Amino acid sequence: MVDGDLPAVAEIARANDEPDGGDPRYVSHLRNNGRFLVAEVDGKPAGYCGIRQADGLTMLCDLFVDPARHGGGAGGRLLEVALDGPGERSTFASRDPRAMSLYVRHGMIPRWPLLYLSGPPPVRSHVLLAERVPVEDAGVAELDLNGRDRAADYAYWATRPGAAGLVVRDGGTVVAAGAAEPGRVIHLVTADDHDPAATLTAALGTFDADRVRLCLPGPHPALPSLLNARWRIEDLDQHMASRADLLSPASVLSPSLA
């Protein structure tokens, strides 16, 4: 991809109702920390694809084709280039059957749904203490929790309007860390020895919005209580991966960056 492709990428994203591809900060985050590919048909951009690679795992973050060219082979060609090496791979498939068809044929198996939920935040937890912190501090807290250095992702999340870091403590110990923006939990990971439903309840208590949005794996232990509290499933993707244990279903996930 070259800088001159940015307007065409934004237009393809807009035509697919996809907000991230129209955000130059998101595109430059992926260009700086992964790969961003553009497919041309007849000399004009027809589709794009974003990937990240870490520890032998390739995460397919985005794959979008100009609707006028859906089914014309551009998506398949982008995947052949993006996933040409060995190693594990994972992604979230939309409900477009072309996406799942291509991903299965590139070695990924459907694992669980990722649910786009919205609902009223619960009253504050009295067991765990959740607080808003600078976004970068939450990135350091996640590194301490699980050893994953997501500093670049936290730096990108920090550019989003109204962004904040989230940390949840049990006594003095940090047991969950993540990022939020107004009305949305972007990301939240929980220490292995703590209950992800309890940390999410605590994190949701820091919101004063009427409704909060988040993306939750189907197997996440908080799902039954959220649905009992009248949360709504607004959409769903399908998590697909070459191996079952590549992504924890106990986290709030960002569909593009996980």
Ligand SMILES: CC(C)(COP(=O)(O)OP(=O)(O)OC[C@H]1O[C@@H](n2cnc3c(N)ncnc32)[C@H](O)[C@@H]1OP(=O)(O)O)[C@@H](O)C(=O)NCCC(=O)NCCS
């Ligand atoms: C999904 C998408 C990126 C695929 O790109 P594309 O250029 O349209 O796809 P291609 O033409 O390369 O390949 C589609 C494949 O799906 C197959 N396919 C189509 N409908 C299918 C169905 N109902 N069941 C199974 N396979 C199907 C086609 O046969 C084709 O495979 P083939 O080339 O071996 O014949 C594109 O359609 C798109 O942008 N969709 C909307 C946005 C979206 O959902 N993006 C995915 C985000 S995860």
